[in-house]
Amino acid sequence: MSDNDMNEREKTAMTEEQIETEDVSDANRGRVISDSTDEADDVLIETGPTAGLDDDKPSRGTGQTIVESRNIDVWYGDDQALRDVSIAIPENEVTAMIGPSGCGKSTFLRCINRMNDLVDICRVEGELTLGGKDVYDENIDPVALRRRVGMVFQKPNPFPKSSRDNVSYGLNVQGIEGDHDEIVERSLKQAALWEEVKDRLDESGLGLSGGQQQRLCIARAIAVDPEVILMDEPASALDPIATSKIEDLIADLAEEYTVVIVTHNMQQAARISHKTAVFLTGGELVEFGSTQKVFENPDSERVEDYITGKFG
Amino acid sequence: MMREAYRTQLDDLREEVRGMSELVIERLNTGLDALSRHDDRLARTVLHGDEAVNQRYLSVEELCIELFALQQPVASDLRLVAASFKIATDLERVGDLAANLGEYTLATEGEAFPEVDVTALGRFALSMLENAMEAYAANDPYLCREVAARDDQLDTQCERATEVVVRELIETDHRDDVGTETLLADVSRLFLTVRDLERVGDHAVNVAARTLYMTEGDDELLY
Numbered sequence: 001m002s003d004n005d006m007n008e009r010e011k012t013a014m015t016e017e018q019i020e021t022e023d024v025s026d027a028n029r030g031r032v033i034s035d036s037t038d039e040a041d042d043v044l045i046e047t048g049p050t051a052g053l054d055d056d057k058p059s060r061g062t063g064q065t066i067v068e069s070r071n072i073d074v075w076y077g078d079d080q081a082l083r084d085v086s087i088a089i090p091e092n093e094v095t096a097m098i099g100p101s102g103c104g105k106s107t108f109l110r111c112i113n114r115m116n117d118l119v120d121i122c123r124v125e126g127e128l129t130l131g132g133k134d135v136y137d138e139n140i141d142p143v144a145l146r147r148r149v150g151m152v153f154q155k156p157n158p159f160p161k162s163s164r165d166n167v168s169y170g171l172n173v174q175g176i177e178g179d180h181d182e183i184v185e186r187s188l189k190q191a192a193l194w195e196e197v198k199d200r201l202d203e204s205g206l207g208l209s210g211g212q213q214q215r216l217c218i219a220r221a222i223a224v225d226p227e228v229i230l231m232d233e234p235a236s237a238l239d240p241i242a243t244s245k246i247e248d249l250i251a252d253l254a255e256e257y258t259v260v261i262v263t264h265n266m267q268q269a270a271r272i273s274h275k276t277a278v279f280l281t282g283g284e285l286v287e288f289g290s291t292q293k294v295f296e297n298p299d300s301e302r303v304e305d306y307i308t309g310k311f312g
Numbered sequence: 313m314m315r316e317a318y319r320t321q322l323d324d325l326r327e328e329v330r331g332m333s334e335l336v337i338e339r340l341n342t343g344l345d346a347l348s349r350h351d352d353r354l355a356r357t358v359l360h361g362d363e364a365v366n367q368r369y370l371s372v373e374e375l376c377i378e379l380f381a382l383q384q385p386v387a388s389d390l391r392l393v394a395a396s397f398k399i400a401t402d403l404e405r406v407g408d409l410a411a412n413l414g415e416y417t418l419a420t421e422g423e424a425f426p427e428v429d430v431t432a433l434g435r436f437a438l439s440m441l442e443n444a445m446e447a448y449a450a451n452d453p454y455l456c457r458e459v460a461a462r463d464d465q466l467d468t469q470c471e472r473a474t475e476v477v478v479r480e481l482i483e484t485d486h487r488d489d490v491g492t493e494t495l496l497a498d499v500s501r502l503f504l505t506v507r508d509l510e511r512v513g514d515h516a517v518n519v520a521a522r523t524l525y526m527t528e529g530d531d532e533l534l535y
Contacts (some may be wrong), residue, residue, distance in 0.1 A: 066339040267384050295386045297529025305389045 010212040066091040072126035096273035104283035113149035114142045150221035153232040156213030158205035170224040191219035211242025231261040332368035333445040343413030348431040359414030365407035372400040395526035402515040424498035440516035456524035466513040
């Protein structure tokens with residue numbers, strides 16, 4: 001599949017995720033959530049912000065694991081994209097995923113917020129938890145999950161709406177209460193975009209530069225206050241200055257969120273991440289450790305060969 | 313194999329460091345010969361030949377900076393460039409110490425304390441440096457640790473040499489043999505020679521420590 005096709009699919013997915021809150025196309029939706037409450041019989045589809053997940057978010061900055069996979073295998077039809085991947089992603093840190101094209105790093109990213117559910121031929125086996133809770137549990141609503149696990153894509157994909165509406169969109173469709181203007185301002189400030197757009201909040205987000213559009217998408221992702229932000233090559237379409245701004249932003253975001261970033265740019269992974277996961281051909285997670293260790297003295301010879309450019 | 317030009321540059325760097333070390337080792341050898349044979353001609357050769365070492369040093373430094381800036385080496389490549397960058401500094405200092413030996417030779421008239429075998433100290437330190445560079449060339453972590461372990465022996469020998477001189481000064485009245493000024497100059501020079509040779513050993517240990525880091529990512533000898 002070409003990148004363009006992928007982006008179209010991603011955009012569709014993003015839109016579906018945010019608009020179609022009553023959609024029951026996902027396999028695991030439409031189940032009775034619980035029979036322990038009186039309302040259970042009336043609520044066939046729970047689409048509330050924390051459906052199936054604990055209301056209490058784990059406390060931040062603990063250095064604890066927030067996302068953990070155990071023996072994850074993923075197939076697209078007969079092709080195995082991930083093989084027995086087990087990884088524990090720490091909270092409030094930046095974890096980079098690197099590896100050659102087709103190694104499964106983006107597939108893994110999409111397992112975390114169940115974006116792979118949107119691919120008919122995709123099959124996921126194994127266990128993947130968010131805050132200790134299995135995200136593939138039948139009680140979990142993927143839409144609620146994706147509110148806790150935001151995503152930013154390679155190509156900036158703002159909605160054809162004003163900057164303000166772009167950021168407040170998720171708040172509206174998720175029915176999140178509170179002062180939306182305040183949340184919009186806070187999100188734009190966190191995304192280091194406020195100063196550049198504060199005087200033109202009602203102008204179309206599509207009128208912004210590529211780097212600004214990407215920061216707008218980040219503001220949109222953090223407006224609904226997720227715990228984890230997944231980024232799939234967020235700076236690969238940007239020039240070095242816009243890239244630097246995104247990289248600075250990622251460092252700031254890690255103070256409040258957990259960031260998992262897929263990048264082809266190894267130097268970017270080295271610059272911005274605390275931990276690095278190296279996937280190699282065959283969908284195998286070959287090494288996962290502190291970024292300094294991986295780039296200074298990796299354990300695996302295959303990783304050494306890959307990052308020094310002896311193959312790849 | 314990918315990035316062929318880059319790999320060639322890394323090989324060139326390794327060769328450049330080896331070439332620099334050969335030059336430095338040769339100069340140290342010459343300095344020791346000058347000292348042991350009281351050969352003023354050799355002494356002048358080693359005293360005035362430092363510029364070639366400095367040029368090699370600058371060339372290594374330039375290669376390293378170019379690799380850092382343009383190739384952003386990682387993993388074992390990073391360790392090779394970082395270690396080479398530091399090793400070149402140590403080699404350059406040994407070059408300076410070799411020049412000192414030439415200077416001491418020219419300033420010395422006779423053999424003031426023949427019981428102190430500075431040439432043996434020098435050969436010991438020189439062999440440490442040679443082995444450290446063999447370890448660098450062959451990626452030999454065992455030899456790195458072995459070189460580092462020998463530094464204590466060198467230090468002990470240097471301390472003993474100093475003690476011998478001090479003891480003799482205390483026990484013997486030299487005032488009748490030579491003038492006080494001459495004796496002072498001879499003793500100072502001898503102490504400086506011993507100290508310089510002990511430093512050659514320290515630089516050899518530094519080379520071994522950087523080489524161990526380079527080969528195994530192990531910084532145990534660095535700190």
